[in-house]
Amino acid sequence: MLGPPLAKLFALLRPKDGKDSPLARSFHVLGDQDDGDDPERFEVELLERRLKRALAQQKVADALEDLARHLDDDVLATAEIVIGPGLAALDLARTIARQNATFRAILAPVLDDFRAMTKQARKGKKPEAPKPEQPAPEPI
Numbered sequence: 001m002l003g004p005p006l007a008k009l010f011a012l013l014r015p016k017d018g019k020d021s022p023l024a025r026s027f028h029v030l031g032d033q034d035d036g037d038d039p040e041r042f043e044v045e046l047l048e049r050r051l052k053r054a055l056a057q058q059k060v061a062d063a064l065e066d067l068a069r070h071l072d073d074d075v076l077a078t079a080e081i082v083i084g085p086g087l088a089a090l091d092l093a094r095t096i097a098r099q100n101a102t103f104r105a106i107l108a109p110v111l112d113d114f115r116a117m118t119k120q121a122r123k124g125k126k127p128e129a130p131k132p133e134q135p136a137p138e139p140i
Contacts, residue, residue: 003055010051013044090114 013024020028020041027042036043090110097104097111 003051006051007048010044010048013042014048015044 013021013027015021015024024042024044027044028040029042031041031043032039034043034047036046093107093110097107
């Protein structure tokens with residue numbers, strides 16, 4: 001990021017005792033590009049505040065990205081623990097529903113959702129095209 005060199009430049013251009021240095025005045029030609037209040041003046045103080053804000057926001061964004069990565073890992077690990085017994089429970093629910101009409105009525109919403117999810121997953125998969133046969137290698 002350009003943060004460190006910009007911070008040094010802005011520090012050099014910052015007004016001293018309320019006055020711009022001759023060097024700082026040379027940068028006033030950029031006054032209409034800093035999105036400040038005065039198009040005739042390069043507003044270093046404004047740019048410094050924005051730079052500090054951007055750097056602080058980047059730190060927060062990086063921390064949130066690290067947190068998101070950690071949470072993603074935890075989600076995968078936790079889901080992995082649930083999948084095995086969960087699939088076994090769904091399979092048992094199907095077996096029970098086939099054998100008992102009362103339980104079938106109770107389990108119907110669960111099994112309907114599972115069936116719809118399975119159907120959607122199958123629909124999303126396109127059949128693989130047949131692979132061309134590889135020619136037999138020639139004898140050496």
